[in-house]
Amino acid sequence: MSAGIVFQLLAALAYALLGLGWWRLLAQGRNELRVGPVTHGFLISALFMQAIGLQQTMLSQPDGLHVGWALALSAAIWLGMLVFWLENFVMKLDGLLLVLLPAATLAAVLGGLFPDGPLVPHGDSEWLRVHLIIALCAYGLIAVATLHALFMALLDRQLHRPSDSELKHGLIARALDTLPPLLTQERLLFRLIWIGFIVLTLTVITGAIVSMLVFAVPFPLDHKTVFTLLAWFTFGGLLLGRHTRGWRGRKALRWTLAGFAFVLLAYSGSRFVLDVLL
DSSP states (O other): OOOHHHHHHHHHHHHHHHHHHHHHHHTTHHHHOOOOOHHHHHHHHHHHHEEEEEEEIIOOOTTBBBBBHHHHHHHEEEHHHHHHHHHTTTTTGGGGGGHHHHHHHHHHHHHOOOOOOOBBBTTOOHEEEEEHHHHHHHHHHHHHHHHHHHHHHHHHHHHOTOOOOOHSSSHHHHHHHHHOOOHHHHHHHHHHHHHHHHHHHHHHHHHHHHHHHHHSSOOOOOOOHHHHHHHHHHHHHHHHHHHOOOOOOOHHHHHHHHHHHHHHHIIIIIHHIIIIII
């Protein structure tokens, strides 16, 4: 078993233990969950181990750069967790860990179980490596924004349908009660989408540069380019609608989910089809 696999699985174990601890506290009736020294320690340890695992698996291969669907997903969620950890020092969003920790656990497990990725052509190109890092940053930001939007939708449903038995009782209701007010979350959501859109724009630009250097064509008609551009237009349309028409709530959620679906198809989704199904 390679070092990359071991570190990915150790990171998954740390995420899982922390997640189980938080959900156990919630089950015991603790509605006030705060990120303390123990949680910070687990998060830093998990992020560090997952980073080593990704570096060993993706960047330390003797024959070049390897990126598969599971590694791309693991790297994206790692970046999303890092963004959350840094953002939490500015705006207290501790309750979001209840959904982020299971997602991070699953991503790290998949990265450990499916560490093999295809050799990336022209992987020695510095422009390609920069493009890949920027693309994964965009992917991670958009993934966290999407999870955030889903929790906001549940909270909105709880506020507008207080008699809904599914959300009135149980752990999900308690988890929603740990979140900040809806307006605070909405500000954070669109901040994440704005940053994600800017990074996605840099992804499109660096991708066009790499394509020009390698193929002499800025936008080749392959699945990655098409779905990335669709994601860019979707998030651009959402931000334009927010600025001009004040879009929010369910409309913003639908556009966010559509944009994330395009991003997922451009990276992990397409690689999963090519590497696993085909």
